[in-house]
Amino acid sequence: MADFGGEDLEGFRTEAKAWLDENFPKALAADPAAQMAAMGGGKESDDARLWRERIGAKGWGVSTWPAAYGGGGLSRAKARVLAEEMARIGARNPIGGMGVMMFGPTLLEYGTETLKRQHMPGIVTGSVRWCQGYSEPGSGSDLASLQTRCEDKGDHWLVNGQKIWTSGANIADWCFCLVRTDTSKKHEGISFVLIDMRTPGVEVRPIKLINGTSPFCETFFTDVKVPKDQLFGPLNGGWTVAKRLLQFERDNISAGLGGGSIGAPVSALTVREAALDYVGLDEDGRLADPDLRRRIIDHLMETQAFQQTVRRAADESKSNQGPSAVTSIMKYAGAKIAQERNELIVESLGTAGLGWEGEGYSAPELAAVRTWLRAKANSIEGGTSEINLNVVSKRVLGLPDPK
Incomplete structure (x- = not known):
């Protein structure tokens, strides 16, 4: 059966099912965390490595990226079919991280052919991990004041300085980094x-x-030699590239926050599970705590509306020129929803939500507490909520600067 765009989606579904049945190690279905181990720098099992290599070689880890650079070359409709078939058998996409979320899309848009050929293979196969060198100890909210120096030494660049909050730098192979090449x-x-x-x-x-x-790191550069061909974008034109990458970052982070995937273990409790298991139902089959029930309903409605908005914004960005300043709205809302979610879960746990370690607490209970604490960073990472509100004020609403 073809869709209105003329695509044979059912034919592709049959193809996807056959490929997944042949290539997905069935034992991994019961262990979602094992499938994602490489992304977080963990030790991969033989099955997990095989799965990552197979889906990477197929290009389906980045299913809508151009086939010319190792992507799947699928339409959005076919990518949705693939996601449905993977979910059906318990297959997770093991290829992601900052290479996919941030640098890859920017590389496709701004990179030279030479840089694409060098760096895209490692990104699409999940064999190379990336980190982001943006913030500095004195340049957070005012990122453009950064002071990490990059000097032209003729046959190479020489980099000296410090970055802060470089997520995953301790497991990264490469860093996309903002540096100062002109102090004037x-x-x-x-x-x-x-x-x-x-x-x-x-x-x-x-x-x-x-x-x-320890997902964040301090990163120090002391007389680091960088080949001249690793300049990305024009000399002294990095700010334009950096802003574009931030739009991709906020777009992807907001989707992850709204879905509860950032900072949460694969086996994390949901709001519904925590409320039903720890608060229980009254004689009418409703959650026994009426105030908590009201707040959970509000949260679930807001989450559903947010997720639908994210999907609509994603479709709009792909049909136009990619993410826009609207991603700042989504990042702000996603952070707020994620923090509310974790607060509701811990509140639902009652005294079971007071544990840190030791006997008397289950693994999901301890994970809920640690995830709640980790969620405090949601309104800071990827652009603080205050900065995102400023972006919305100026670039979306067109409001003047305050007097």
């Missing part, structure tokens, strides 16, 4: 370079968060 100008003095994290002079120090994990 602010925005027009910034360039965008690609740094091999194994280069001498690169030092990474993980930062332990309140929930006990």
Whole structure:
């Protein structure tokens, strides 16, 4: 049966089913976390590695990206069919991270053919992990004030400086990094370079968060030599590229936050599960706590509306020129929803939501507490909520600067 666009979606569904049946290791269906291990720098099982290599070679880890650069070349309609068939058998997409969420789309749009041929294979196969060198200790909200220096030494660039909150830098192979190549100008003095994290002079120090994990790092560059051909975009034109990448970042982060996937373990409790299991129902079959019931209903309605809006915005961005400043609205709303979700879960757990470690608490209960604490960063990472509101004020609503 063809859709209105003339695509044989049922024929593709049959093709996808056959390929998945042949290539997805069935034992992985019961272990979603194992499928995602490589993305977080964990140790892959043989089955997980095989699955990542197979879907990467097929291009279906980035199913809508151009086939010329290793992507699946699928339409959005076929990509949805593929996602449905993967969900049916418990298959997760093991290829993601910042290479897919942020740098890959920017590389497709701004990269030279040489850089695409060099870096796209590692991104589409999940064999190369990327991190983002943007924020600095004195340049967070005012990112354009960054001071990491990049000097032209003739046959190479020489980078010196420090980055902060570099997510996953401790497991990354490469870093897309903003550097200052002209000290006489602010925005027009910034360039965008690609740094091999194994280069001498690169030092990474993980930062332990309140929930006990270390997804963010300090990154130091001391006389780091970067090949001249790893300049991405024009010299002193990195700010334009950086803003575009931020739109891709906020677009993807907002979708993840709204779906509950950022900072949450694969086996995390949902709001419904926590409320039903720990609060229980009254004699009429309703949640026993009426105030909590009202707030959960409001949250679930808001989440549903948000997810539908994200899907609509994604379709609009693909049919136009990619993400726009509207992504700042989505990032702000996604962070708010994610934090509300985790607060409702911990509240529903009652005293079971007070645990940190030790006996007397189940693994999902302990994970709920740590995920709730991790969610505090949702309104900071990927652009603070305050900065995103400023973007909405100026670029979406056209409001003047406050006097």
